[in-house]
Amino acid sequence: MKDVITDNYKLLHGDCLERMKEIPDGSVDLTVTSPPYDDLRSYNGNNELWNEQVWKNVITELYRVTKQGGVVVWVVGDATVNGSETGTSFRQALWAMECGFNLHDTMIYEKNTSSFPASSKSNRYTQIFEYMFVFSKGKPKANLIKDKENKWAGYTNWGKNTQRNKDGELVQTEDIKPVPQFSPRNNIWRYVVGGGFGAKNKIAYKHPATFPEKLAKDHILSWSNKGDTVLDCFMGSGTTGAMAIETCREFIGIELESGYFDIGAEIGRAHV
Numbered sequence: 526m527k528d529v530i531t532d533n534y535k536l537l538h539g540d541c542l543e544r545m546k547e548i549p550d551g552s553v554d555l556t557v558t559s560p561p562y563d564d565l566r567s568y569n570g571n572n573e574l575w576n577e578q579v580w581k582n583v584i585t586e587l588y589r590v591t592k593q594g595g596v597v598v599w600v601v602g603d604a605t606v607n608g609s610e611t612g613t614s615f616r617q618a619l620w621a622m623e624c625g626f627n628l629h630d631t632m633i634y635e636k637n638t639s640s641f642p643a644s645s646k647s648n649r650y651t652q653i654f655e656y657m658f659v660f661s662k663g664k665p666k667a668n669l670i671k672d673k674e675n676k677w678a679g680y681t682n683w684g685k686n687t688q689r690n691k692d693g694e695l696v697q698t699e700d701i702k703p704v705p706q707f708s709p710r711n712n713i714w715r716y717v718v719g720g721g722f723g724a725k726n727k728i729a730y731k732h733p734a735t736f737p738e739k740l741a742k743d744h745i746l747s748w749s750n751k752g753d754t755v756l757d758c759f760m761g762s763g764t765t766g767a768m769a770i771e772t773c774r775e776f777i778g779i780e781l782e783s784g785y786f787d788i789g790a791e792i793g794r795a796h797v
Contacts, residue, residue: 526783529790534766534776538786541758541779542579545586548777553590554666554753555774556597557744557765559736563604563611574781577613581620583758588624590756591662596748597626600634600736602655618658626660633657634740635715657714657740659748668747669709678706716740742768749774763789 529536537544560583561575587597599621601614622628634655659665681703690696716737741764745755751773757765760778762785769776780786 526786534770534778536760536763536766536786536790537777537779538781538783539779540574540781542582542586544779545583545590545758548590548756550589551592551595552754553756553777554592554595555745555749556587556591556595556756556758557600557741558598558757558759559600559761560617560759562602563606563613577616580617584617584621584626585624587660587756587758588621588626588662593663594666595662596629596665597621597658597660598744598748599658599660600655600740601658602652605649614656614658618656618660621658621660626662628658629661629665630659630712631656632659633713634736635713637715637717657744665748666750668750670743670747671705671707671709673708673710675704675706675708677704679703714740714743736764738764738768741765742772745769745772745774760789761785763791 526538528538537547560580591597599617601617603610603612603614605611618628618631634657636653636655638653688696716739718737745765745768749755752775754775754777755765755769756777756779757763758779760766760780763778766776766778766789778789780789
């Protein structure tokens, strides 16, 4: 299987740890990726290669290749074994901090899905979310998406135009700016998932664990600028790459499994 290299993206076939060695130190602005979740998917048998030492090595490499001010978005969930969630995602977050990353935000990817409700015999609520850990190497660049409409937009009597001075005296303030029409959204992001909703390209659904195109695009817009380099070291069907190309970023994708690599390459070509 040959790599696919063009002017604005590089798709590298092979083991992510081996291929990331080819990426120079401090050269990646943003990584948006979703590693294997314990043993929740088979990934054509390749999940057997995934263990604690491997994910520690991957996160260590991500720290090396990330620029100062760069961000890694780590989308992950946990398996439930013998009635207990594994907590692997939290151990990964703690390890990222040991490597030097800041845990900039713990975001939630809520799945707006029509899945069947939990069994009446179940003792657990229906699981409809995954974690989106936002790791930063120093202070991140941030272009927060402002699409939360404010109820009090245009009003200027916020807090009754008063504040306390250093002596504790309540005084009238001057020139308070009106409340803007829109503010940055909250850190729980809700997306419709399922065939025909998460990705426009039906080819992507050949992969067992795609995430919505809009999720990838929203993170790319939030944590990078045009011309920046975006990495997905577990490329899968190429959702991150497609959105990076669409938003005028450079992209590097790495995928081990040949079938998924072909899907990613096809989707990449479709978005050029």
